[in-house]
Amino acid sequence: MRGIWAVFKKETGIYFHSFIFYFFGLVYLFILGLIFSLVFIVYATQLPMRAQMAGGNLPTVNTSILRPVFGDMGFLLILFLPFYTMRLLAEERRHGTLELLFTSPITPAQVVLGKFLASSTLFIAITSIPILYCFILDYFGDVDWLPILSTYLGIFLLGGSLIALGLFFSSITNNQLIAAVLTLGGYLLFWIIGWMGQSGATATLFRYLSIYEHYEPFIQGLIDTQDVFYYFSFIFLWLFLTYRSLESQGWR
Amino acid sequence: MRWEREKTLDLSGILGALLLIITALWFQSKHQWTWYHWVLAGAGSLGIASYFGLNWKVYYQFLGGKKGMERWNLLLYSLLVIAILGFANYLSYRHPKRWDVTKTRSNSLADESLKVLHQLTKPVKITGFFTAEASSRKEEAEKLLQRYAYASQNRIQYKLIDPNREPARAREYQVTSEGVLFLESGEKKISITQTTEEAITNALLELTTPQKEVCFTIGHGEKDPQDFQERGYSDLARLISEKNFTVKTVEILREGKVPERCSVLVIAGPNKPFFEGELDILKKYIEGRGKLLIELDPWTQENISSMLISYGITVKDAVIVEPISQVAGQNPLTILVTREGYSTAHEITRNIKASTYFPLTAPLVVSDKPPSGWTLTSLLKSSELSWGETDRKTADFTEGKDIKGPLTFGVALSKEETRMVILGDSDFIINANLRVVDTNGEIFLNILRWLAHQEALISIPVKEEAGKPLLVSRSQMQEILFFAVLVLPAVFLISGGYVWLRRRGL
Numbered sequence: 001m002r003g004i005w006a007v008f009k010k011e012t013g014i015y016f017h018s019f020i021f022y023f024f025g026l027v028y029l030f031i032l033g034l035i036f037s038l039v040f041i042v043y044a045t046q047l048p049m050r051a052q053m054a055g056g057n058l059p060t061v062n063t064s065i066l067r068p069v070f071g072d073m074g075f076l077l078i079l080f081l082p083f084y085t086m087r088l089l090a091e092e093r094r095h096g097t098l099e100l101l102f103t104s105p106i107t108p109a110q111v112v113l114g115k116f117l118a119s120s121t122l123f124i125a126i127t128s129i130p131i132l133y134c135f136i137l138d139y140f141g142d143v144d145w146l147p148i149l150s151t152y153l154g155i156f157l158l159g160g161s162l163i164a165l166g167l168f169f170s171s172i173t174n175n176q177l178i179a180a181v182l183t184l185g186g187y188l189l190f191w192i193i194g195w196m197g198q199s200g201a202t203a204t205l206f207r208y209l210s211i212y213e214h215y216e217p218f219i220q221g222l223i224d225t226q227d228v229f230y231y232f233s234f235i236f237l238w239l240f241l242t243y244r245s246l247e248s249q250g251w252r
Numbered sequence: 253m254r255w256e257r258e259k260t261l262d263l264s265g266i267l268g269a270l271l272l273i274i275t276a277l278w279f280q281s282k283h284q285w286t287w288y289h290w291v292l293a294g295a296g297s298l299g300i301a302s303y304f305g306l307n308w309k310v311y312y313q314f315l316g317g318k319k320g321m322e323r324w325n326l327l328l329y330s331l332l333v334i335a336i337l338g339f340a341n342y343l344s345y346r347h348p349k350r351w352d353v354t355k356t357r358s359n360s361l362a363d364e365s366l367k368v369l370h371q372l373t374k375p376v377k378i379t380g381f382f383t384a385e386a387s388s389r390k391e392e393a394e395k396l397l398q399r400y401a402y403a404s405q406n407r408i409q410y411k412l413i414d415p416n417r418e419p420a421r422a423r424e425y426q427v428t429s430e431g432v433l434f435l436e437s438g439e440k441k442i443s444i445t446q447t448t449e450e451a452i453t454n455a456l457l458e459l460t461t462p463q464k465e466v467c468f469t470i471g472h473g474e475k476d477p478q479d480f481q482e483r484g485y486s487d488l489a490r491l492i493s494e495k496n497f498t499v500k501t502v503e504i505l506r507e508g509k510v511p512e513r514c515s516v517l518v519i520a521g522p523n524k525p526f527f528e529g530e531l532d533i534l535k536k537y538i539e540g541r542g543k544l545l546i547e548l549d550p551w552t553q554e555n556i557s558s559m560l561i562s563y564g565i566t567v568k569d570a571v572i573v574e575p576i577s578q579v580a581g582q583n584p585l586t587i588l589v590t591r592e593g594y595s596t597a598h599e600i601t602r603n604i605k606a607s608t609y610f611p612l613t614a615p616l617v618v619s620d621k622p623p624s625g626w627t628l629t630s631l632l633k634s635s636e637l638s639w640g641e642t643d644r645k646t647a648d649f650t651e652g653k654d655i656k657g658p659l660t661f662g663v664a665l666s667k668e669e670t671r672m673v674i675l676g677d678s679d680f681i682i683n684a685n686l687r688v689v690d691t692n693g694e695i696f697l698n699i700l701r702w703l704a705h706q707e708a709l710i711s712i713p714v715k716e717e718a719g720k721p722l723l724v725s726r727s728q729m730q731e732i733l734f735f736a737v738l739v740l741p742a743v744f745l746i747s748g749g750y751v752w753l754r755r756r757g758l
Contacts, residue, residue: 025741032736037737217359223351233340
C-alpha cells in the first residue's frame with residue numbers, strides 16, 4: 001500500500017510539473033466551454049420559436065444541452081488522452097529510471113497501480129470542473145441532476161479505461177510519440193469496432209466490445225450493470241497486461 | 253547479401269499480411285468467394301509462411317529456451333485472463349440490472365406496458381424488418397425492443413432482419429413495407445407498422461387476449477368475406493384476422509340461433525329479405541346480450557330496417573348527397589367524412605383523425621325518445637350542405653321531399669350487455685375501396701372492438717419532456733460565454749501555476 005502511495009505522489013508531482021497536464025487541462029476546458037456556450041446559446045434563442053411550433057412539448061435542458069456536450073466530451077477524450085498518458089512509462093524507460101524502480105522495494109504491480117491512480121485522479125479532477133456548467137444551467141432552467149451524475153460516472157469509467165489502455169502502450173515502448181500514436185490507434189480501434197459487425201451474433205459481439213457503446217447509456221441516465229462491468233473488465237485487463245509487460249521487462 | 257534477404261523476407265511477410273487482409277475485406281463486402289480470392293489468399297499465405305518459415309531461426313531463439321518459456325507463459329496466461337474476462341462479461345451481459353435515473357423515466361417502459369408484460373404467459377418473439385437505409389428507425393426500434401426484453405426478463409425476444417440480405421425470411425413473413433414488426437406468441441401473429449411503445453404494448457395486449465370470432469351472415473346477398481372480387485370483403489377479412497379476430501360465415505336459420513362461438517355478428521349489406529324465423533332469431537339475439545353490426549344500403553329490398561324502428565332507428569329511403577366531396581375530387585354520392593363528421597361522444601369515432609369515404613349511403617334518423625334502457629349515440633354524420641335525395645333519378649335538392657343535412661348515417665346502440673351498430677352503407681370496406689382508404693378499415697375495426705368489448709386500447713403518450721423556456725438576456729449570454737471559455741480555463745491555469753510555483757519552493 002505504501003508503495004502505491006509513493007508512486008502516486010511522485011506521479012502527481014510530475015504531472016503538476018509537466019507541460020502536457022496544463023496544456024490538456026486548458027485546451028480541454030476551453031473547447032468544452034466553447035461547445036457548451038454555443039449549444040446553450042442556440043438552445044436559449046431557439047426555444048421561443050420551437051415553443052410556438054411544438055406547442056407544449058419542449059425539449060429539456062438535459063437533452064438539448066447536456067447530452068450533446070457530454071457526448072462530444074467522450075470523443076474529445078479520445079483525442080487528448082493519448083498525449084496525457086504517453087509519458088507514464090515510456091519516459092521512464094528512456095531515462096532508465098525504470099530499472100531503478102525495479103531495484104527498489106516497489107513491485108511492478110505497485111508501479112502500475114500507482115501510476116494509474118495518479119493519472120486517473122487528476123483526470124477526474126479536470127473533468128469534474130465542467131460540472132459548473134450544470135449550475136449555470138440550473139440557474140436558468142431546470143436540470144435533472146441524477147442523469148448528470150450518471151453521465152459523470154460514465155466519463156470516469158470511460159476515462160479510466162482509456163488511461164489504462166494508454167498506460168499499456170506506454171509500457172511497451174520507450175518513445176513517447178510512438179506510445180501516443182499506438183494509444184490513439186488503440187482508442188480508434190475500440191471505438192469503431194462497434195460498427196464492424198454485419199449479421200446478428202457477430203454484430204452484437206462487436207458492439208459489445210466498443211468502448212463508446214457502453215458510454216452512451218450513462219449519458220442518457222441509464223446505469224446498467226453490464227456497462228459498469230465492461231469498464232471494470234477493460235481497466236483490469238489492460239492494467240494486468242501492463243503489469244505483465246513490466247514484469248517481463250524487469251527480467252531483461 | 254544477408255541484409256537484402258532479410259529485407260525481402262520482411263517485405264514478403266508484410267505483403268502477405270496485406271493480401272490476406274484485402275482478401276478478407278473484399279469477401280466481407282461482396283460475400284463471394286471466387287477463384288480470385290483463392291489466388292490472393294494463397295499468395296498472402298505464401299508470403300506470410302515464407303516470412304515465418306525462413307526466419308525460423310530468429311523465432312526459434314525468441315520462443316525457445318528459458319526466455320522463450322517465459323514468453324509462452326505470458327502469452328498463455330494473458331489468453332486465459334482474457335477468456336475468463338470474456339466469460340464473466342458474457343454472464344453480466346445475460347443478466348443485466350438497470351437503473352433509470354431520469355426524472356421522466358425516459359429510458360424505461362411506461363407502467364401500462366409493464367402491466368401488460370406481467371400478463372404474458374407465453375414467450376413472445378418479435379421480428380422486425382428494417383433495411384440498411386433506415387438505420388435511425390432501426391436503432392430506435394432496437395432501443396425500444398431492448399427495453400421490452402429486459403423488462404420481461406427475456407420472455408420477449410427480438411430479432412431485426414434486413415429484408416435485402418435475407419429475402420427468404422422477408423417472403424416468409426410477406427413483408428411489403430419498411431419498418432414492420434411481427435409479434436408472435438404460440439399460434440398467433442400480429443403485425444404493426446409503427447414502432448412506438450403504444451403500438452407494441454397494444455399488440456402484446458392483443459396477443460394475450462383470446463381471439464374473438466366475427467360471424468358474417470350469408471344467404472341474403474350480403475358482402476362475402478371470402479369474395480376476392482371488387483365488391484367482396486376478403487381484404488377486410490384479412491385485415492381483421494391480423495388483429496386478433498377470426499372470420500367465419502354463418503347461416504343463422506340453419507343453426508337455429510346465433511352460435512355461441514360468435515362474439516360479433518355482422519350483417520353486411522343484405523339486399524334480400526330475411527325470413528320471419530331469422531328475424532326472430534335476431535331479436536332474441538339482441539335481447540340476449542347480442543353484439544351486432546348491421547350495414548344497410550340505400551334502396552335495397554330487405555326487411556331488417558323495419559325491425560330497427562322498434563329500437564329507435566329509422567332508415568330513410570334516400571341516398572345522401574354530399575357536395576363537399578367534390579372538393580376532394582369525389583362524386584357527391586360519396587360522403588367525404590372529415591373531423592366534424594366524427595362524433596367525439598363515442599369511443600368508436602373519438603380518435604379517428606383522417607378522412608374516410610362512404611359511397612352511396614342511406615341516412616338514419618335517430619329517435620329522440622329511444623325505447624327504455626337503450627342509449628343511442630350518433631357516430632357519423634354528413635355536412636350541413638348535404639341532403640338526403642329521395643329521387644332515384646336526379647340529384648337536385650327538392651324542397652319538401654328531400655331531407656336536409658346534416659344527416660346521420662352511423663349509430664351505436666347499447667343496453668346493458670347488448671351492443672349494436674347500424675351503418676347506412678356496406679360498400680366503404682369492399683375490396684375496391686379498402687385498398688384505397690385504410691381509415692375506412694380503421695373505423696370497421698373500432699366498431700368490432702367496441703362490440704366485442706375488446707379492452708380499450710391503451711394509449712401511452714410519448715414521454716413528455718418538461719422543458720422550461722430559458723430567459724437569458726444577451727448580456728447574460730455573453731457572461732456565460734466569457735465564463736465558460738475564458739474564466740474557467742484561466743482559473744485552472746492560475747491554480748495549477750500556484751501549485752507549480754509552490755513545489756518549486758517559492
